[in-house]
Amino acid sequence: MTPSHSADTSDLELLRAHVDGDPEAFGVLFGRHRDRLWAVALRTMGNPEDAADGLQDGLIAAFRRAGSFRGDAAVTTWLHRVVVNACLDRLRAAKVRAADPLPDDLDERESRGSLRTATAASLDPAELSVADERRRTVLAALQTLPEEQRAALVLVDMEGYAMADVAQMLDCAVGTVKSRCSRGRARLAGLLTDRLAALDADPTGGTTSGPGDAGLGNRPAGRPVPSQDPPRGPPASP
Structure with missing residues (x-):
């Protein structure tokens, strides 16, 4: 964690800092929730390769759409929504049905x-x-x-x-x-x-x-x- 972002910096403050142009804020925010976002992507997609793609899609979407965050849910809930939706989009597009190890x-x-x-x-x-x-x-x-x-x-x-x-x-x-x-x-x-x-x-x-x-x-x-x-x-x- 960078000196400008202590453990007391809230998720919302990090997201707002990212929107305002802070180049490190989003990375700190992702680092906080990395484990659970990865676990959800992994179980939703069924294998590490597709999970990595789904998580990457979600993170890119969150990175780009952070300014649209309305604050009607916790930031972590919003992050999960974006990642899950990205994974579901991939599953629907590829018609994945339990074929991967x-x-x-x-x-x-x-x-x-x-x-x-x-x-x-x-x-x-x-x-x-x-x-x-x-x-x-x-x-x-x-x-x-x-x-x-x-x-x-x-x-x-x-x-x-x-x-x-x-x-x-x-x-x-x-x-x-x-x-x-x-x-x-x-x-x-x-x-x-x-x-x-x-x-x-x-x-x-x-x-x-x-x-x-x-x-x-x-x-x-x-x-x-x-x-x-x-x-x-x-x-x-x-």
Whole structure:
């Protein structure tokens, strides 16, 4: 953080400084929210390459449109809205449907809502193997959802944002977010019930938690787990 931008400098002050021509303010602002913006882009897009492109599109849009920020939401909510919309635009244009491999970065990090329900230290190798496979199964199923449902579930169930905040990010009513989450969860349940049950009966003898613990719908809204390690791969700020 530069001397002119201390930890006490608010997000709004940084955004206004950027609009007024401060060449460093936007970079400081992005640095504050980099982890969560990257996590949302990664889960929405499904792989690091597309996530980097979506995040870059969003950051460029935010950089250029900062003057249009109306102040009717928190700056971080506005940033997420711009990045999510950029990712959804890419998904719609490319007609992406669960064809890309899951990023290893997601599996390695517990902190960004990674679906991990137990630490490696608490699991024997067989249990850890089953837990990893369960996580991959859930994430792969997530990529089959329609883009709007996927974005809502990523923001609410995996990132822990409140419904009202997600409604602002997605520019829709709270009821719409609830409906998208409900339909998405129902669709995931249909896809995952048999698959996760089969993993629970893994012949290695490892025991895992039930399908409801796979990472969707368990974290209280607005209470995400704080990041501990920076993610790998997101692009630099514009």
